Amino acid sequence: MATVLFVLLLFAACTTMVNGINEGGDHQEKARTMMAMADHLPEEDWQLIVRVDPKVEQGCLSIDIECVRLNASWSVPHEVTKEDAASRLGLDCSDSARTYKGCPRKNSTDGITADLRIYPAKNAPGTWQVAIDLRAR
Numbered sequence: 569m570a571t572v573l574f575v576l577l578l579f580a581a582c583t584t585m586v587n588g589i590n591e592g593g594d595h596q597e598k599a600r601t602m603m604a605m606a607d608h609l610p611e612e613d614w615q616l617i618v619r620v621d622p623k624v625e626q627g628c629l630s631i632d633i634e635c636v637r638l639n640a641s642w643s644v645p646h647e648v649t650k651e652d653a654a655s656r657l658g659l660d661c662s663d664s665a666r667t668y669k670g671c672p673r674k675n676s677t678d679g680i681t682a683d684l685r686i687y688p689a690k691n692a693p694g695t696w697q698v699a700i701d702l703r704a705r
Contacts (some may be wrong), residue, residue: 598634609642637704
């Protein structure tokens, strides 16, 4: 009986430690949050070019790697400002560089950050490309 209790306590301690390392929350929840963010970004006239939704690796410890990642890009027939896109994604990019690299989510502790890139399309004047790379540890 003591062995079973010890194993259960050890399991609980390990689970708590993993959640702390992974900045709280499980990876499935972070993946759902990222997909909702990406779903919320485009407007009706945005054409999806590519989207790679997160594939959650079970047992991933995010000490030095990102366990959950989403990439997407759209073609847009009008200019899109970084401020507008960041606002719709719920990002705080006030301290970020020109391409909004590593913007954290506003008022969030889930460890989700984003690189947001908006630039004119090379082969289509008047068209813009919007790309996001969402990551969570």
